[in-house]
Amino acid sequence: MKWSYMDHWRSPSPNGPIDQWQTYDSMDRFLKQVAAVGYDAIDTFDHRYFTIIDQYGSVANYQEFVQERGLERIVNTFHAAAYDQRNYAPHIASTHDNILEDFRVTMDRWSGIQLDNIIVMPATLYYDMEPVTEDKIKTTAELWNKVGAITLDAGVKLTCHHEFFCGIQSKEELDTFYAYTDPALVNLFVDTAQHCIASVDPVEFYEKYADRVTGFHFKDTRHQDLVGDYRRRPDAELMGTTTPRWFHEMGDEGGLVDFEAFMRAVVRNGYDGWLSVEHDKANKLGGDHAESTAIARWYAKNVLEKVAREEAAK
Amino acid sequence: MSGFRYSYALNQWRQSPTSFVRLEDHERAFKTLSVSGFRAVELWAGTGRWSNLGRPEHLRLNYGSSAGFVGRLAECGIDAVSSLTWDPSAPAAEEGFDLRSTSRPADHARILAAVDPYLDLLTELGCDRIVVRATEPAGRIGADLDVGAVASVLERIGSAAKDRGVRLAADIDCLSPLRDAAGIASLLDSTDPDLVDLSLSTADLVVAGEDPVAIARRHVDRIGHVHLKDSHFVDSENAYLLPGAEVDMLQGNAGRRIERWFFEFGSEAGLVDAAAVLGVLGESDYSGWVVLESDQSPEPATSAMLNAWYLTHIAAAGFRAAARTEEPAR
Numbered sequence: 215m216k217w218s219y220m221d222h223w224r225s226p227s228p229n230g231p232i233d234q235w236q237t238y239d240s241m242d243r244f245l246k247q248v249a250a251v252g253y254d255a256i257d258t259f260d261h262r263y264f265t266i267i268d269q270y271g272s273v274a275n276y277q278e279f280v281q282e283r284g285l286e287r288i289v290n291t292f293h294a295a296a297y298d299q300r301n302y303a304p305h306i307a308s309t310h311d312n313i314l315e316d317f318r319v320t321m322d323r324w325s326g327i328q329l330d331n332i333i334v335m336p337a338t339l340y341y342d343m344e345p346v347t348e349d350k351i352k353t354t355a356e357l358w359n360k361v362g363a364i365t366l367d368a369g370v371k372l373t374c375h376h377e378f379f380c381g382i383q384s385k386e387e388l389d390t391f392y393a394y395t396d397p398a399l400v401n402l403f404v405d406t407a408q409h410c411i412a413s414v415d416p417v418e419f420y421e422k423y424a425d426r427v428t429g430f431h432f433k434d435t436r437h438q439d440l441v442g443d444y445r446r447r448p449d450a451e452l453m454g455t456t457t458p459r460w461f462h463e464m465g466d467e468g469g470l471v472d473f474e475a476f477m478r479a480v481v482r483n484g485y486d487g488w489l490s491v492e493h494d495k496a497n498k499l500g501g502d503h504a505e506s507t508a509i510a511r512w513y514a515k516n517v518l519e520k521v522a523r524e525e526a527a528k
Numbered sequence: 529m530s531g532f533r534y535s536y537a538l539n540q541w542r543q544s545p546t547s548f549v550r551l552e553d554h555e556r557a558f559k560t561l562s563v564s565g566f567r568a569v570e571l572w573a574g575t576g577r578w579s580n581l582g583r584p585e586h587l588r589l590n591y592g593s594s595a596g597f598v599g600r601l602a603e604c605g606i607d608a609v610s611s612l613t614w615d616p617s618a619p620a621a622e623e624g625f626d627l628r629s630t631s632r633p634a635d636h637a638r639i640l641a642a643v644d645p646y647l648d649l650l651t652e653l654g655c656d657r658i659v660v661r662a663t664e665p666a667g668r669i670g671a672d673l674d675v676g677a678v679a680s681v682l683e684r685i686g687s688a689a690k691d692r693g694v695r696l697a698a699d700i701d702c703l704s705p706l707r708d709a710a711g712i713a714s715l716l717d718s719t720d721p722d723l724v725d726l727s728l729s730t731a732d733l734v735v736a737g738e739d740p741v742a743i744a745r746r747h748v749d750r751i752g753h754v755h756l757k758d759s760h761f762v763d764s765e766n767a768y769l770l771p772g773a774e775v776d777m778l779q780g781n782a783g784r785r786i787e788r789w790f791f792e793f794g795s796e797a798g799l800v801d802a803a804a805v806l807g808v809l810g811e812s813d814y815s816g817w818v819v820l821e822s823d824q825s826p827e828p829a830t831s832a833m834l835n836a837w838y839l840t841h842i843a844a845a846g847f848r849a850a851a852r853t854e855e856p857a858r
Contacts, residue, residue: 228788229779229824230543237781268772269781296576296621339577448577448586452549495546 343381362399465513562605725752
């Protein structure tokens with residue numbers, strides 16, 4: 215059972231809070247902290263490519279920098295696109311050529327290392343896609359089938375991560391999307407908190423699509439979106455009326471995700487890939503990324519791995 | 529003394545891409561500035577739905593309209609939007625991450641198209657000043673700066689702005705190839721004074737090894753905007769020429785490892801003589817905005833409050849007298 219940590223980080227500095235990409239020193243400290251508490255690897259965003267080239271010369275050089283600090287490698291990259299209806303909207307077929315070219319370029323940029331997955335939010339923001347219809351989901355699926363062929367050709371799996379505020383987030387929308395996508399080309403990346411916020415039970419959802427799952431974000435939330443924040447303009451993620459902070463580290467008191475049940479399901483289904491931990495925006499409301507990262511790892515080691523052993527012994 | 533007015537730049541609150549997004553955070557900043565004696569704020573252009581004071585469409589969405597935003601400012605005790613800063617070379621998602629340079633004539637039409645929504649916004653806000661970054665960093669341009677091309681596009685933006693009752697001030701920052709006295713003079717000599725003013729940025733001049741008081745005296749008739757802030761350091765090693773100077777120099781990634789170049793006034797190591805700069809402006813006919821800026825502050829409210837104290841007690845006896853005395857319009 216190997217754990218990877220997903221990128222998000224803030225730490226204090228003489229010029230205010232910074233992320234780990236600010237300087238070599240801040241990256242050095244970040245990686246050492248992640249390694250110190252027992253994570254085995256990291257995930258990142260592929261838009262970090264430009265910073266990587268500026269500061270490390272190549273993606274392979276940056277991975278060496280990671281490895282020198284006791285981490286195995288970079289496992290996954292998240293393709294965080296700016297979904298612009300004019301040129302980058304999966305439900306609008308006229309934008310597909312542009313998106314396909316973007317993935318050809320991206321896979322070439324990252325060809326210097328072996329990634330497991332490239333993760334995407336497969337739809338635009340909900341308000342840019344609504345009304346969400348079967349036709350729009352079908353058009354979206356057609357795009358990702360083609361993208362999946364491109365990434366697979368580069369040796370990387372395409373996998374879909376459904377933010378609670380994206381255009382494919384309800385149970386019905388998810389089922390439609392996975393019915394239209396090719397299981398050989400389009401995989402699923404289950405973010406426990408995002409589905410929980412969208413009132414989709416992450417355990418049930420995972421069980422249903424387990425054979426298509428290629429990774430997870432183990433992340434908690436204290437809130438479900440019961441007021442329609444998912445379609446809030448211009449932003450749901452930081453400006454929702456439900457809460458200023460949607461996401462918490464797993465192990466959080468008050469968290470809604472049943473991680474023990476989730477882990478038992480992971481073991482039951484024979485999943486043998488990497489497990490990623492994420493808690494984006496964990497610094498909101500006085501939170502601390504380093505502490506959250508440590509607590510999540512403590513929970514993984516002392517609770518979830520024990521549960522996994524119990525389940526495996528059955 | 530001329531009738532210039534004070535404002536405060538909001539950019540210091542934007543410490544990370546996920547900060548200063550919620551409206552209650554905006555409101556706390558407005559109230560902090562108002563009670564410190566500042567009656568106006570400066571916006572800065574950005575990108576994305578989290579930069580919601582930096583994009584016209586998001587500002588309108590969040591506050592219902594531009595008028596709604598002005599009304600919210602008034603309720604917090606802020607009377608005006610003094611200015612907006614805009615970097616034509618900064619890629620924005622809303623513009624397809626277009627990479628543009630003021631020194632490339634082929635990019636000029638796209639720069640003019642990109643500034644248009646901001647000019648509309650400024651008109652709606654009753655704001656008469658756009659501060660435009662003259663060039664991208666020297667390390668990105670290399671040795672091929674075409675000052676005539678930069679001047680040309682600034683004049684065209686200035687003309688479009690003038691048509692809407694807005695004036696352009698050229699911001700020559702400490703990473704610009706034009707950052708020294710000769711560079712500033714060359715740009716001003718190449719531009720029509722009717723269309724292009726100078727934004728006098730005191731800390732950037734100090735970092736560039738220049739004396740802001742001397743530059744202010746030399747170009748006092750061209751000054752159309754002031755960024756008043758302090759610095760503790762001079763870039764004596766020309767780190768601004770590094771290809772990645774925005775990170776390597778300004779974020780302390782290389783060289784002298786200086787992580788914070790810009791400061792509020794009042795610290796012992798400060799190099800800017802604010803009183804002398806204000807003295808030069810006071811002796812002139814300058815009637816524009818003096819915008820306090822403290823980007824890179826780890827404690828934005830603290831920086832604003834210390835700057836207010838410094839203006840009140842050290843640098844500008846008229847600061848408090850000019851500050852709001854009546855109740856906010858609730």
